[in-house]
Amino acid sequence: MVDFPSAQGIEILPRRLPGLLAVPKGAKGIVVFAHGSGSSRLSPRNTHVARALNEKGLATLLFDLLLPEEAEDRRNVFDIALLGSRVEESLDWLRGEVTLARLAVGLFGASTGAAAALTAAARRPDQVLAVVSRGGRPDLAAGALAHVKAPTLLIVGGRDEVVIGLNETAMAELKCEKRLDIVPGATHLFEEPGTLDTVISLAAAWFVRFLGKA
Secondary structure (H helix, E strand, C coil): CCCCCCCEEEEECCCCEEEEEECCCCCCEEEEEECCCCCCCCCHHHHHHHHHHHHCCCEEEEECCCCHHHHCCHHHHCCHHHHHHHHHHHHHHHHHCCCCCCCEEEEEEECHHHHHHHHHHHHCCCCEEEEEEECCCHHHHHHHHCCCCCCEEEEEECCCHHHHHHHHHHHHHCCCCEEEEEECCCCCCCCCCCHHHHHHHHHHHHHHHHHCCC
16 A cells, blocks of 8 residues: 655755655655646646556656746747756756655656657656656657657547647657557547546556666
């Protein structure tokens, strides 16, 4: 039985990006979340996924990639290079925390956050050991895809036709171990009954498989 932790409010330096950290007792891996445009560390979907991963014995870190004043400029919300660099800052922060530095790292990205996660994974192949994209736009990380070494799982809703095509294009560019799973009946946000639970099952199995090896 996992000792389920309460999420702790933290700040990621040097910009003091606000985050939520949860570390189950005996965790061997940590999943860093990169949310999409218009979302935050408080996203109900991501916090639901994070709690489920905690129950699987994985630590989680949700954080805001942009400060409030930065998010007001819509150009920043779609600046993948900027967002990817913020994911890297979270990885630097993890390395500097004695109790977290030993944990194997995975990245969970949604929407544009998936492109940020893949960009960071390409730049940190020694640190990022697995990536999961939920309803993501990996195509926006096109220049980085061929350099991603971490096993990558792309999850797309079966009714999200445009994004399915974009993910299929990204799959062709990825050279790492990879898989594309399409969730029947789901739209972009996986709001249909049972569809987010399917995402959780797929993502948890992927992270446990690859982070557990470290």
